[in-house]
Amino acid sequence: MSDTQLDPRLAVVILAAGQGTRMKSSLPKVLHRIGGRPLVGHVLDTARDLAPAHVLVVVRHERDRVAEAVLGVSPEVVVVDQDEIPGTGRAVEVALDQLPEFTGDVLVLSADVPLLDDATLGELLRTHRSSGAAATMLSARLTDPTGYGRVIRDTAGGVDRIVEHKDATDAERAVDEVNAGVYAFQAGPLRERLGRISTANVQAEKYLTDVVGMLRADALAVAAQPVADPTLIVGVNDRVQLAEAGRLLNARTVRRWQLEGVTVQDPATTWIDVTAMLAPDVTVLPNTHILRATVVAEGATIGPDTSLTDCEVGAGASVTRSDATLAVIGAGATVGPFSYIRPGTQLGERGKIGTFVETKNAVIGEGSKVPHLSYVGDAEIGRGVNLGAGAITANYDDLAKHRTVIGDEVHAGSHNVFVAPVKIGEGAKTGAGAVIRKDVPAGALALSVAPQRNVTGWVEKNRPGTAAAAAAARVRSSQEADDGSQEEHG
Template identity: 80%
Template structure:
């Protein structure tokens, strides 16, 4: 995406100071995540798309935690501390103090309203500037406006004032047009009117919304733009609203990828973070989560029943019923079903990690296969290797982790244990059931087979009275009878 030209006449203030008690969480509300980003992260992304001259984020509750998250997402923003005076009006006032020479338009956003997009806000700013209003606010019409501030209009249709839920009369509470908490103000007007706002209300707070009434009293124009898509204004105050915002964001994200050429078989069960990327002709099957910075190349098939977190998937790879984190899957590779790829797994082009295989901190070379029932940890595997069923690289000796190195074109028998540190040379082979404790030279066959010894009558002697002992006795009696009959006819 090309950068927009800087709008030197625009400053954005993001309110992120509240505790969010209805979330019932030790984590600040604006740091709860949807779509792979904290709520405030989505607002920061949208603000950046507007290319403002200033972005200011007001913090207070869990100040350091929120500030670190904000600067981690957008290092260029200015973090402003709200003082002991409560309320959104005071929050904006201290933000303006941080840019004393700014004399343009101030866009105020809430850190808990994550779905607003730059297109909607750009239209709001254009409306504000074309109308030459002192204040332009974004409103929405809801069937149930409970909990929101109501927009009270004058008889001529202009905005008269905004009344918060706790301060509303019965008639005002019946209004269905609500304040979305998004405003554009003329900066100098905002400074002067905020200085006049008091705390004489049910909450004892300095309300930003009181500026609307003061501006109208001063004869200044206040307009409201009703948003066409109410979902864009959804605020998050509790876990139920968090889930709903996440669902709406995901539906938007899934549709965007579909329009970009990705086949998503069941959008209702597919979750894609906004930070993930998918190429055209990717196929996503049901019950699949593509999370965080995962990148999927063209032609790959992901799912069903798969979760990828911070993974890289190459062209035409197939990943089925797999859980993978911080893994790289090469072009044309095959993973699953029922595979578990832990951080540090690198599967090269054309490789295979099969059924019920767990890998960790391991590199598996081009065309190599770990087909089934295996654990591969802290291992380097060369090209063209085929490990038999039940292969285990025993990497931990109760003190430290050690690496196993398996060369090119190695074929192992079933149920092998490679006790690290150990190296298997190029072209070597191992027998079934081998426990490999020593290095194997290139081209050698490694065996660790003990002679089989049968202890006759052990079960009947040591497990008398069991079903196994009874079965053994019946079989032995039948065998003796057959042997006697054969001798009689001998």
């Protein structure tokens, strides 16, 4: 986005300083993930959609980890450190200290409220600017408002003040209209009052909500804009709420792709990260996870019981009951069932990775097949190759990894072991059970199994008294009887 597209009248402050003790986690609350992104990442994305001239993120707890995550996705953001004075009011105060000349509108968002969309925030800003209010806040009516600050209105129906749940009386707690923790302020009136906020409350913090009461006391207008969908303001304070926010976001994401022409057979068991991309006519079957930056092309079928992470799936491909990470699956290719596709795998067009096959750092060419019971690691396989059941590339010698190179149109027998480093020339064939330790020339047949030798009577001699020995003895006796009968009539 170029500077000419930015709104010079808008600054966004994102509050990300809280510890999140109810998460009971060593990971800062705002870095917990839903839909493939950390909570703060969702809020940053929504903020950027509004094209603000300034975005500031206030940090404190685990500030280095949070700052690194924020700047990793939004390097243009200004990270602001909150000092030892606690509270949302203090957080906004230190943020505005970075913009001493700014006189526009300040939009305050919470990093733990990840589901707000740009349409809702855009409407909030339009209402705020058209009404001329000193502050405009989002509110919602909840059947269970426990934990939320209450919006207390005056007898005329206007906003009088906001009371935090812990500080509310029983009568105030009976109010079902809650503060969403999202505000649009005129910068001037806000700046003038932040320094006057008291810490005389149950939590001994500087509440940003106190500014609302100050504005009303000074006869300045405060407006509240209710949201029609209360799920938009769901906050995350513990693992239960994290899961609920994730479920709501996923339902929204799945529905969006359905409306874009993707068939999702069972939305309740399908998880699609917001960072994934799906083309029309993709079919997603039950119990499937499409994660991170996965891209699925037109007409592909994914699932059931499949997980794709950072994968690229070509048009018309099929991935069934398999797990793939950082892999490329070509157009018309088939994977599964029960394949384990590890990073670095590239399966060519119309190729096949079949049942109980594991691949890693392997390039498998167009039309080539690894149908079943194989491990292919650190390998380059050409076009039109068929590896028999049980084929293995022995890539590790206990010191280093080595590469196997198999040329075009090679047909490998069942239960082959390719001891890397080794090269198999174009059009070569290998016999069943072969252990290939040396390069095979193009068009050659490679055999490494010694001629079969049968040791007659070994079981009866070495395993006497066993069921196997008894069975062998019966057959031997029958054969001897037949031989004797033939001699008598000879």
